[in-house]
Amino acid sequence: MGSRINRIQQRLAKLYIDAFLVTNQQNIYYLTGFNLLQDDGFLLITPDRAIIVSDERYHLALEEFASEEVVATISQDYYADLNRICQALQVEVLGYEDTVSYQLYDLLDDTMIADLVPFSNLVEKMRQIKDSQELALLKKAADLHAAGYRYLLSQVHPGVSERNLANLLDFWMKEHGASGPSFSTIVASGANAAQPHATASDKLIEDGDAVTLDFGYFVGGYTADMTRTFAVGSIDPELKDIYQIVNTARRNVIDHVKVGMRGDKLDHFGRQLIAEAGYDDEFNHGMGHGIGLNVHELPVSYGPGTPHVKFANNEVITVEPGIYVPEIGGVRIEDDVIVTHGGPVVLTTAPTELIIVGD
Structure with missing residues (x-):
């Protein structure tokens, strides 16, 4: 069985999305092992990349974070940078967790060029079975x-x-x-x-x-x-x-x-x-x-x-x-x-x- 991130990556095509956005704190920790507090950034998963985006407060912690499959970038505007990353990676359809607040959805809807598709319990169903x-x-x-x-x-x-x-x-x-x-x-x-x-x-x-x-x-x-x-x-x-x-x-x-x-x-x-x-x-x-x-x-x-x-x-x-x-x-x-x-x-x-x- 592949890593948790790899299991998500293998499903993207079947879900008809080009990438999946993770904003839930526990889901980010489950997938990466990195403890990013709620609303302090996000994890973007594409077919061949996993990117944590946060701000300067996490600079040292992310530098010390040892991962062969997750890269990190520091941002001053999380979701403007998300849009730029998605454009650069040619993400046309972006999946996201349907538990996001209306405020965040409204921001994504205003900011993103990619189409947005909500998913329910995609990571939570993985978490249900313990290793x-x-x-x-x-x-x-x-x-x-x-x-x-x-x-x-x-x-x-x-x-x-x-x-x-x-x-x-x-x-x-x-x-x-x-x-x-x-x-x-x-x-x-x-x-x-x-x-x-x-x-x-x-x-x-x-x-x-x-x-x-x-x-x-x-x-x-x-x-x-x-x-x-x-x-x-x-x-x-x-x-x-x-x-x-x-x-x-x-x-x-x-x-x-x-x-x-x-x-x-x-x-x-x-x-x-x-x-x-x-x-x-x-x-x-x-x-x-x-x-x-x-x-x-x-x-x-x-x-x-x-x-x-x-x-x-x-x-x-x-x-x-x-x-x-x-x-x-x-x-x-x-x-x-x-x-x-x-x-x-x-x-x-x-x-x-x-x-x-x-x-």
């Missing part, structure tokens, strides 16, 4: 998350705030190798845990709270995504029952992960158990999503309405069933899983049994 190096980085990230969870449990006690726990975790993860969060950490206790996407607040943890922790951090450019729910002291018996239902649903979904499985079918193996327990209305989100360079990669979500999603070998997805009961609280448990021909490989090693802090 061995990517899988190793995702495993490293998942291991750090498990260690971070163990650390945070040691810091939990009645009277500590949700926000303080989130800040402690953030510091610990960064001190131990994470570059930063892929989304705002969720620490939701008591009734707050009935909100699937609650943010960490100033609420103090109380004895009898169930606490949901959902966090994701980048390690080597790739992010894991993990959720655990634990108890502080003696919690409502209904929440204990809900925990077992959610955990059984999580395990049942993972047991059925395989190449070729449809998204809606995989979702059914967990959602049906939750519905049979009488909580179908309290599970109000998808079963999971893809992860990688972003915390939500293709498939962005899979659930009851996703028959078009079919899992492939070496995709990495989350499995995250949950039940949320207003005024009582909620439970969500999330693992990261590799889809393989040999069955599921669970990356998340943190314990899934109900942990009671202060027992």
Whole structure:
């Protein structure tokens, strides 16, 4: 198999375009290994060239960037130079990512002589299937998350705030190798845990709270995504029952992960158990999503309405069933899983049994 850039180059003729413009930061990094921040330039791929265009701020970094297939040029006007390059290379039809802002599209439409053709998820579909190096980085990230969870449990006690726990975790993860969060950490206790996407607040943890922790951090450019729910002291018996239902649903979904499985079918193996327990209305989100360079990669979500999603070998997805009961609280448990021909490989090693802090 050729390089990632070469795979794009080989497709240009079949896509009826002369070149492809990449402006998404993660896609540029995926294709080249160069970290060009969003809106700080672009990557142009032609049948025999790959050109990064940026400005003077990246001069030294691009000089040090060792690549046999990517060349770089410094610009004071990215898209005027793009037009000049395309004219010089006789690019008449230019493909671009359909996720660009309207402002950038308007600029391209005004500037470019070449015809513009939008493409959806051209690079993102490549990113969906992970190679061995990517899988190793995702495993490293998942291991750090498990260690971070163990650390945070040691810091939990009645009277500590949700926000303080989130800040402690953030510091610990960064001190131990994470570059930063892929989304705002969720620490939701008591009734707050009935909100699937609650943010960490100033609420103090109380004895009898169930606490949901959902966090994701980048390690080597790739992010894991993990959720655990634990108890502080003696919690409502209904929440204990809900925990077992959610955990059984999580395990049942993972047991059925395989190449070729449809998204809606995989979702059914967990959602049906939750519905049979009488909580179908309290599970109000998808079963999971893809992860990688972003915390939500293709498939962005899979659930009851996703028959078009079919899992492939070496995709990495989350499995995250949950039940949320207003005024009582909620439970969500999330693992990261590799889809393989040999069955599921669970990356998340943190314990899934109900942990009671202060027992």
